Amino acid sequence: MNWKINIGATANVALDTPNWLEKSKGIKMKHQDQVVLVTGAGQGIGQSIVSYxxxxxxxxxxxxxNADTLNASVNELNANVAGNIVAITANIAKSDSVRDAIAAVVEKFGRLDAIINVAGVGSIDAFVDTPDEHWDKVIAVNLTGTFLCCREAAKVMQAQGSGCIINVSSTAALTGEGPSHYCASKAGVMGLTRSMARELAPVGIRVNTIVPGPTNTPMMADIPEEWTQQMIAAIPLARMGEGEDIAKVASFLACDDSGFITGQNIAVNGGMAFI
Incomplete structure (x- = not known):
């Protein structure tokens, strides 16, 4: 069985939380005029973070x-959420595409206050049967892509003297319960965060990682119901995570309330695994 996950690669553009637009109306304006870039923004966790x-x-x-998915999502959000969202199509596994995306943000808004790296891919492969191309793609997007986005964002933030970088890993990196390429890539993201946090702190840049557990997103829709129930049974809080759960933690990490927090990997997994 080969189950491929590609954030932003489906035609599902409906908001992942049906009552999200109504809920969002009561959110305190704690990020007023902040400039935030979110990757993997067309659906799932990334879409929830954009909306929040x-x-x-x-x-x-x-x-x-995926330009079609992204544009449909952004158009719907702009029509229903108070805020200013712009769509930028980019391949985060390509350094020139990342540079162009960051440059477009700075040209549009004049600065970059926070970047939240959500985009990721994966496939279910037995270790001994993992094709080279599957390994290469997962590492290229999940780890190298995160590195490229962080590097270009850090250049802008260093010149500003401030900034916040938030990476997204996975509980699979803690438990090892996942394909080898996916677990390795997400564990690498946590190591990258620690290294960046130490090096970039003197120039005013904080770096942290959110480590979600199983989350109710379109990419989970292809998983057999039996697997879903097994995952829920392993979560002490007895439910799947929602995109909003991740968005709230990202919001905290991107605001002044977390001004003394850097280099941390924060699990948002209902107690499924501990760091």
């Missing part, structure tokens, strides 16, 4: 590889 930050007053650059 826009509702909280941020100027949001929504980045995804």
């Amino acid at each position: 930050f826009a509702a909280a007053g941020a100027n949001v650059a929504a980045v995804d590889i």
Whole structure:
């Protein structure tokens, strides 16, 4: 069985939380005029984060590889959420595409206050049967892509003297319960965060990682119901995560309330695994 996950690669553009637009109306404007870039923004966790930050007053650059999915999502959000969201199509596994995306954000808004790296891919492969191309793609997007986005964002933030970088890993990196390429890539993201946090702190840049557990997103829709129930049974809080759960933690990490937090990997997994 080969189950491929590609954030932003489906035609599902409906908001992942049906009552999200109504909920978003009450969000405090804690990110007023902040400039935030979100990758993997066309659906799932990335879409939830875009919606949350826009509702909280941020100027949001929504980045995804799938232009149709991204544009449909951004158009719907702009029509229903108070905020300013722009769509930028980019392939985060390509350095020139990442440079162009960051440059477009700075040209549009004049600065970059936070970047939230959500985009990721994966496939289910037995270790001994993993094709080279599957390994290469997962590492290229999940780890190298995160590195490229962080590097280009850090250049802008260093010149500003401030900034916030938030990476997204996975509980699979803690438990090892997942394909080898996916677990390795997401563990690498946590190591990258620690290294960046130490090096970039003196120039005013904070770097942290959110480590989600199983989350109710379109990419989970292809998983057999039996697997879903097994995952829920392993979660002490007895439910799947929602995109909003991740968005709220990202919001905290991107605001002044977390000004003394850097280099941390924060699990948002209902107690499924501990760091």
